[in-house]
Amino acid sequence: MGRKNSSSGFTLVETLIAMVLLSLLMISGALAYDYFSQNWQRNKGLASSSAERHHLTSLVQKVTRNSYAKAVYNSSNRLGFYFLGRYDGFTAVSHTSVQNPDAAAVYRIFRETNAAGSYRLVYEEAVLTNLYLRQDEQELPFNFRRILYDNINQIDFRYYGYQSLKERNETASGEGSEVYDLLWFNDYDGMQRVLHPQAIEINLNGFRWFIEVPDAVESTLSRYSRDV
Numbered sequence: 001m002g003r004k005n006s007s008s009g010f011t012l013v014e015t016l017i018a019m020v021l022l023s024l025l026m027i028s029g030a031l032a033y034d035y036f037s038q039n040w041q042r043n044k045g046l047a048s049s050s051a052e053r054h055h056l057t058s059l060v061q062k063v064t065r066n067s068y069a070k071a072v073y074n075s076s077n078r079l080g081f082y083f084l085g086r087y088d089g090f091t092a093v094s095h096t097s098v099q100n101p102d103a104a105a106v107y108r109i110f111r112e113t114n115a116a117g118s119y120r121l122v123y124e125e126a127v128l129t130n131l132y133l134r135q136d137e138q139e140l141p142f143n144f145r146r147i148l149y150d151n152i153n154q155i156d157f158r159y160y161g162y163q164s165l166k167e168r169n170e171t172a173s174g175e176g177s178e179v180y181d182l183l184w185f186n187d188y189d190g191m192q193r194v195l196h197p198q199a200i201e202i203n204l205n206g207f208r209w210f211i212e213v214p215d216a217v218e219s220t221l222s223r224y225s226r227d228v
Contacts, residue, residue: 056146059098060123063107064211066095069196074136081190081217082106082136083197085159090188090200092213097127099144104128106140109148109202111155120150121204136191154205159188161197168195168217 070082070093084091089110097105107125114120126140133140160182162168167180182198190196200211 053148056098057148060109060146060148062101063094063096063098063105063125064092064109064200067092067211067213068095069093069190069213069216070133072134072136072138072191074191078191080136080192080194081196082133083188083190085157085185085188085197085200087157087186088155090157090159092200093133097125098123098146099125099127100129106133106142108142111152111157114150116151118150119152119155121148121152121155121202122146123148149204152204154203156203157186158201158203159185159197160199160201161185161188161193162195163193165194165217 071079072082073079082091082093089108091106091108093104093106095104097103097107099105105125105127107123109121109123111119112122122145124142124145126142127144131140162171162180162182170178171180184201185197188197195217196213198213198215200213202209202211
């Protein structure tokens with residue numbers, strides 16, 4: 001008896017089904033790769049943006065930590081301090097700057113309204129390289145601007161100090177009949193008070209950023225007048 005000849009290969013239908021399944025797998029793989037690639041790029045961008053923001057805020061905090069009392073004259077040749085604080089921001093002087101750590105700068109931190117109707121916290125500075133600050137109304141090159149935080153619902157500023165130079169001197173010397181307390185103010189003009197605040201508070205949605213300014217009123221003014 002002869003043996004029966006049988007075939008064990010794939011039929012055309014089976015081959016087509018296999019090709020369709022393979023195509024679906026390849027499409028699924030391509031879509032998954034594209035999704036993960038885009039997600040990785042997005043996360044990488046967020047990480048880079050966060051790192052850049054952290055670096056910037058660290059530099060700005062270094063500037064604020066080096067704030068100091070700078071005596072200047074007004075248009076009437078009256079002595080005061082180059083500090084102006086309002087409910088929406090302040091202007092001060094620092095020994096260092098973001099652009100040049102070895103150079104002093106006048107800097108200002110303030111709030112402004114964004115397109116969404118909330119606030120952003122803005123930092124600007126004018127480096128005092130080859131420039132001496134003498135007058136309170138002196139024009140300065142504020143050519144550096146960065147947004148520190150955006151889409152903040154609440155940004156408020158307060159200033160901690162004495163009401164006047166007279167109160168500060170009487171309290172510090174102990175010679176006066178009354179001792180005056182340091183208070184919080186919503187505005188603080190260093191030229192009008194002939195004084196600078198000893199601390200600044202920025203309220204960001206309940207997070208309070210404190211900036212201390214060393215009390216150097218007496219030593220600073222003594223360089224200009226022997227009556228202090």
